[in-house]
Amino acid sequence: MLSRYLYLPLLLLSFFGLSAQQNAEIPAVYEQDAREIRRIYDQVLQNSSSYDWLHYLTKRIGARLSGTPEAAAAVEYTRQMMDTLGLDDVRLEPCMVPHWQRGTYEEVRIVHSNKVGSRDLKAVALGGSIGTGPLGITADVVEVHSLNEVDTLGAAGVAGKIVFYNRPMDPTRINTFNAYGGAVDQRALGAARAGKYGAVGVLVRSMTTELDDIPHTGSMTYLPDINPIPAMGISTNDAALLSRLLQEEEVRIFMRNNSSMATEKPSYNVIGEIRGSTHPDEIILVGGHLDSWDLGEGAHDDGAGCVQSLGVIEALKQLGYKPKRTIRCVMFMNEENGLRGGRTYWENSFKAGEYHLGAIESDRGGFTPRGFSAEGHPDIFAEGYKYISQWLPLLEPYGITFEIGGSGADIGGLKDQKGMLFGLVPDSQRYFDIHHTAADVLENVNKRELELGTAAMAALVYLLDQYGIKE
Amino acid sequence: MLSRYLYLPLLLLSFFGLSAQQNAEIPAVYEQDAREIRRIYDQVLQNSSSYDWLHYLTKRIGARLSGTPEAAAAVEYTRQMMDTLGLDDVRLEPCMVPHWQRGTYEEVRIVHSNKVGSRDLKAVALGGSIGTGPLGITADVVEVHSLNEVDTLGAAGVAGKIVFYNRPMDPTRINTFNAYGGAVDQRALGAARAGKYGAVGVLVRSMTTELDDIPHTGSMTYLPDINPIPAMGISTNDAALLSRLLQEEEVRIFMRNNSSMATEKPSYNVIGEIRGSTHPDEIILVGGHLDSWDLGEGAHDDGAGCVQSLGVIEALKQLGYKPKRTIRCVMFMNEENGLRGGRTYWENSFKAGEYHLGAIESDRGGFTPRGFSAEGHPDIFAEGYKYISQWLPLLEPYGITFEIGGSGADIGGLKDQKGMLFGLVPDSQRYFDIHHTAADVLENVNKRELELGTAAMAALVYLLDQYGIKE
Numbered sequence: 001m002l003s004r005y006l007y008l009p010l011l012l013l014s015f016f017g018l019s020a021q022q023n024a025e026i027p028a029v030y031e032q033d034a035r036e037i038r039r040i041y042d043q044v045l046q047n048s049s050s051y052d053w054l055h056y057l058t059k060r061i062g063a064r065l066s067g068t069p070e071a072a073a074a075v076e077y078t079r080q081m082m083d084t085l086g087l088d089d090v091r092l093e094p095c096m097v098p099h100w101q102r103g104t105y106e107e108v109r110i111v112h113s114n115k116v117g118s119r120d121l122k123a124v125a126l127g128g129s130i131g132t133g134p135l136g137i138t139a140d141v142v143e144v145h146s147l148n149e150v151d152t153l154g155a156a157g158v159a160g161k162i163v164f165y166n167r168p169m170d171p172t173r174i175n176t177f178n179a180y181g182g183a184v185d186q187r188a189l190g191a192a193r194a195g196k197y198g199a200v201g202v203l204v205r206s207m208t209t210e211l212d213d214i215p216h217t218g219s220m221t222y223l224p225d226i227n228p229i230p231a232m233g234i235s236t237n238d239a240a241l242l243s244r245l246l247q248e249e250e251v252r253i254f255m256r257n258n259s260s261m262a263t264e265k266p267s268y269n270v271i272g273e274i275r276g277s278t279h280p281d282e283i284i285l286v287g288g289h290l291d292s293w294d295l296g297e298g299a300h301d302d303g304a305g306c307v308q309s310l311g312v313i314e315a316l317k318q319l320g321y322k323p324k325r326t327i328r329c330v331m332f333m334n335e336e337n338g339l340r341g342g343r344t345y346w347e348n349s350f351k352a353g354e355y356h357l358g359a360i361e362s363d364r365g366g367f368t369p370r371g372f373s374a375e376g377h378p379d380i381f382a383e384g385y386k387y388i389s390q391w392l393p394l395l396e397p398y399g400i401t402f403e404i405g406g407s408g409a410d411i412g413g414l415k416d417q418k419g420m421l422f423g424l425v426p427d428s429q430r431y432f433d434i435h436h437t438a439a440d441v442l443e444n445v446n447k448r449e450l451e452l453g454t455a456a457m458a459a460l461v462y463l464l465d466q467y468g469i470k471e
Numbered sequence: 472m473l474s475r476y477l478y479l480p481l482l483l484l485s486f487f488g489l490s491a492q493q494n495a496e497i498p499a500v501y502e503q504d505a506r507e508i509r510r511i512y513d514q515v516l517q518n519s520s521s522y523d524w525l526h527y528l529t530k531r532i533g534a535r536l537s538g539t540p541e542a543a544a545a546v547e548y549t550r551q552m553m554d555t556l557g558l559d560d561v562r563l564e565p566c567m568v569p570h571w572q573r574g575t576y577e578e579v580r581i582v583h584s585n586k587v588g589s590r591d592l593k594a595v596a597l598g599g600s601i602g603t604g605p606l607g608i609t610a611d612v613v614e615v616h617s618l619n620e621v622d623t624l625g626a627a628g629v630a631g632k633i634v635f636y637n638r639p640m641d642p643t644r645i646n647t648f649n650a651y652g653g654a655v656d657q658r659a660l661g662a663a664r665a666g667k668y669g670a671v672g673v674l675v676r677s678m679t680t681e682l683d684d685i686p687h688t689g690s691m692t693y694l695p696d697i698n699p700i701p702a703m704g705i706s707t708n709d710a711a712l713l714s715r716l717l718q719e720e721e722v723r724i725f726m727r728n729n730s731s732m733a734t735e736k737p738s739y740n741v742i743g744e745i746r747g748s749t750h751p752d753e754i755i756l757v758g759g760h761l762d763s764w765d766l767g768e769g770a771h772d773d774g775a776g777c778v779q780s781l782g783v784i785e786a787l788k789q790l791g792y793k794p795k796r797t798i799r800c801v802m803f804m805n806e807e808n809g810l811r812g813g814r815t816y817w818e819n820s821f822k823a824g825e826y827h828l829g830a831i832e833s834d835r836g837g838f839t840p841r842g843f844s845a846e847g848h849p850d851i852f853a854e855g856y857k858y859i860s861q862w863l864p865l866l867e868p869y870g871i872t873f874e875i876g877g878s879g880a881d882i883g884g885l886k887d888q889k890g891m892l893f894g895l896v897p898d899s900q901r902y903f904d905i906h907h908t909a910a911d912v913l914e915n916v917n918k919r920e921l922e923l924g925t926a927a928m929a930a931l932v933y934l935l936d937q938y939g940i941k942e
Contacts, residue, residue: 042643171919172513174869209919368839368900370870398645399841427898429839429919448642448680448900 050311058297067099082272095344103258112252136256159198205239289335296440304366311454346413361408367426373405521782529768538570553743566815574729583723607727630669676710760806767911775837782925817884832879838897844876
C-alpha cells in the first residue's frame with residue numbers, strides 16, 4: 001500500500017524560484033512604470049488578438065507574395081483590423097511592387113550518375129529567377145563554396161556548366177542569423193557571379209543548419225550587363241548527396257522551371273496611428289512586413305511581426321493608454337523581394353518632414369523574445385543607447401535586454417531622422433528550419449511565444465513614449 | 472527590367488551584430504577556458520549523438536513508465552550507449568519501483584445537461600489513480616478552485632459528488648514553471664482532499680495555459696486513512712465547457728477507468744563515469760530521468776535530459792578531455808511517480824561517504840537553454856554562488872546565466888554533501904503545451920535547441936572540474 005502514498009514534496013519544491021522575475025530591483029523612480037509594464041504584459045497574455053489575426057492571415061489568406069491577390073487581401077484585412085481598433089487615422093500608402101511568379105513546374109534531376117543513376121532532387125526556384133525555357137537545361141555540375149571561387153575558376157571552369165553553391169550555414173554560430181549572414185551571398189548573388197563567366201544555371205544549398213528535405217526559396221538578384229541565368233535552391237540532404245557524388249564522378253543535372261517576372265502591380269503599405277497628446281510630431285513606429293514568400297503561409301516571416309505590431313496598438317487601446325507621442329503601426333509591403341514599401345515610406349516621411357523618435361520592427365520570427373537590437377545615426381546613437389539602457393531593470397524581469405545591432409530592413413532608411421531604431425530579437429534557434437519554406441505555417445508558431453513578443457514591443461513603445469530617447 | 476535588379480544591401484546588412492557573442496569581455500585569466508568552451512560548443516553542435524539517442528529512446532522504445540518493459544529497455548539501451556563511450560565504470564544501481572498501469576478504458580462523459588445533452592470529454596486517468604470499477608461512477612459535479620475551498624464546502628458540499636478542480640495555470644507568469652507550481656496542488660492532492668469529505672471522484676483541469684483538447688496526466692497521491700477515490704484529468708477546453716455549464720445548471724458526470732497499481736518491479740538507475748585524475752573523490756554529476764509518463768514518448772520529459780547528459784560525456788571524450796575530478800552520468804529511474812531511483816542513489820551515496828562537488832540535472836525540457844538555477848546547503852551556498860558567478864563572462868556569449876532556484880528532483884537529496892546543485896533552465900514557454908501528454912514526442916524537440924543544452928551542461932561541467940566551487 002505504501003506505493004500508493006507517493007512522496008510529493010520534491011515534485012512541488014523544484015518549481016519555485018526559477019524566474020527572472022525574482023531578481024528585479026526597480027529603482028524608485030520607475031515604480032509606476034514597472035506597474036504599467038506589468039499591466040501591459042497581463043493584458044497581452046490574457047486578451048491579445050495577435051494569434052487570431054495570424055490565424056486569419058495564414059489559414060484564410062495564406063502566402064502573400066507581392067503583387068498577388070493574397071497580398072491585396074492582406075492589405076484589406078489589416079486595414080479593417082486597424083479600423084476596429086478605433087485609431088485616429090488609418091490609411092493606405094500606394095507603392096508599385098514587382099510581381100514574380102513561380103510558374104507551374106520546377107524540377108532538378110540528376111540525369112547521369114554511375115552511383116545513383118537518375119534521381120529527382122527537392123528543389124524550388126529562387127525568388128526572382130527567370131525560367132529555363134520549356135526544354136530545361138542539361139549540363140555538368142561544378143561545385144563551389146564561395147563567389148570568389150567562381151572568380152578563380154573563371155570562364156574556363158564554369159562556362160556552359162551549372163554552378164552548385166554548397167557552402168553550409170555554420171552550425172557553430174550560436175545566433176543563427178549570423179550563420180545565415182555568412183552564407184546567403186550565395187543565394188543573393190550566386191547567379192549573377194556565375195552568369196558573368198558563362199554558366200548556364202545555378203543550384204544553391206538551402207539556407208539552414210539542418211540536414212533535411214525541405215528546399216528554401218528567398219530573394220536573388222541579377223546585375224546589369226550580366227546575362228541572367230536560372231537559379232534554384234535544393235534541400236541540404238540533396239546538396240550533401242550531390243557533393244558526395246561529385247567527389248567521385250562527373251554529374252549531369254537537368255533543371256527546369258518556368259518562373260517569370262510579371263508586370264509591376266499597384267500595392268500598399270497599411271498605416272494606422274494614435275495621435276500623441278503633447279508631442280504629436282514625435283512618431284513611435286511599430287511594424288512588420290505584410291508580404292511573404294509564396295511557399296508556406298508566411299506565418300513567422302512575417303505574419304508574426306504584423307500581428308504583434310497590431311497587438312501593441314490593441315493592448316494600449318484596451319488599457320486606455322493616452323500616448324504623449326504619436327504611436328504608428330505600419331504593415332510594410334514587399335520586404336522580401338524589392339523593399340518597395342519601405343522605400344516609399346521613407347521617401348514620403350522625409351518629404352513630409354517627419355521625425356521618428358523611435359521605430360521597432362519585428363521580422364525575425366514569432367519566437368520567445370530575448371530583447372531588442374538597437375541602431376541609430378552616429379550623431380545620437382551612443383547617447384541614446386546609454387539613455388535607454390536605464391530602462392533595463394524594467395525589462396529584465398521579462399527576459400528582455402538590449403544589444404547593439406541592425407534593426408529591420410523596412411525601417412533602416414529612417415536613420416537620418418536621428419531617432420532610435422530597434423529590431424525585436426527572438427530566440428533564433430528554430431527560425432532557419434522553416435524560413436522561406438513550405439513549413440512556415442501557423443502550426444509552427446507558439447501562441448505564448450508570439451504574445452510575449454507583442455508585450456515586449458508594447459513595453460518598449462510605452463517607455464519611448466514616456467521618456468523619449470534623451471534627457 | 473529594373474525590377475529584376477533587386478536592391479539587396481539591406482537584406483544582407485540587417486543580419487550582423489545581433490549576437491551576444493559580440494559582447495563577451497573575457498578576463499585574461501579565463502582566456503584558455505574561453506577557448507575550451509568554444510571547442511565544447513563546436514564539438515556538440517557538429518558531432519553530438521544526443522538527438523540520435525533521443526530518436527531511439529522515443530521512436531524505437533517509446534514511453535517508459537516505471538515498471539514497464541519499455542523502462543527496462545531504456546535501462547539496457549543507455550547502459551550500452553555508456554559502454555560505447557569508453558567510460559571507466561558503467562553499472563546498474565537496483566531499486567524497486569511502483570508499477571502503475573493505465574488500464575484499457577478511460578472515459579468521462581456529461582450524461583445530463585439541458586444545454587449540450589450527452590457529451591464525451593477528453594480525459595485521462597491521473598498517474599496513480601485507482602479505477603472506478605467496471606460500472607463507473609455517475610454523480611453530480613461540484614466545481615472548486617482550491618483545496619481550501621473543498622475544506623470550506625466540507626462533507627455537506629462534496630459528499631457523494633465528483634469534485635472538479637478548475638483553477639487555471641496563471642498565463643501572466645512569465646516563467647511557466649511558476650504558473651505550474653501555482654496550480655499543480657490540485658492534481659497532486661485533489662483526490663486526497665476531496666476523498667476526506669466523502670467525494671466519489673475528482674476531475675482536474677489540465678496543467679497548461681493553453682486552451683486545447685489535450686488532457687494531461689501526472690502524479691497524484693493518496694494519503695493514509697483517507698478513502699482513495701479515482702482521479703482523472705480533462706482538457707482545458709472541456710474544463711471551460713464544464714464550468715460554463717455549471718453556471719447555469721446541475722451537471723451529472725459519468726467517469727470510468729480501470730487503472731490500477733500492480734506489484735512493485737525491480738528496476739535500475741544507470742550510472743557511468745570517467746574517473747578523475749587528481750581528485751577522483753570529488754564527483755561532478757550530470758543526469759536526467761529515464762522513466763516517463765505513458766502518454767506520448769517522454770521526449771522532452773525527460774528523454775532530453777538523459778541524452779543531454781550522455782552527450783556531455785560524449786563531448787568530453789571526443790575532445791580527449793582528462794578530468795581532474797570524477798565526471799558521473801546518471802540516468803535516474805522513477806522520477807515521475809515515486810522518485811525511487813533518486814532516493815536509492817542518495818542513500819547509497821551517503822552510505823559510501825561520497826562527495827558530490829557539483830550535480831546538474833536537466834528535467835525541464837530540451838528547449839533553448841537560458842541558464843542554470845543553483846541551490847546548495849546554507850553552509851556553502853552564498854560563497855559557492857559568488858564563486859561560480861565569476862564564470863559568467865565565459866557563459867554569457869552562449870546566452871547562459873545563473874539564477875538562484877531549485878535544481879532537480881533527482882539530485883535535491885544530495886544537498887547535505889555540501890556541493891552545488893544545478894538545474895538546466897531552458898526557455899519554458901512551450902513546455903506545458905506538451906508536458907505529460909500524448910504530444911510529448913520527438914517531433915516537438917528541436918535538434919539545435921537540444922544540443923545547445925548539452926553544450927551548456929558540458930561547459931559547466933568543465934568549469935566545475937577546473938575550478939571547483941571555492942577558492
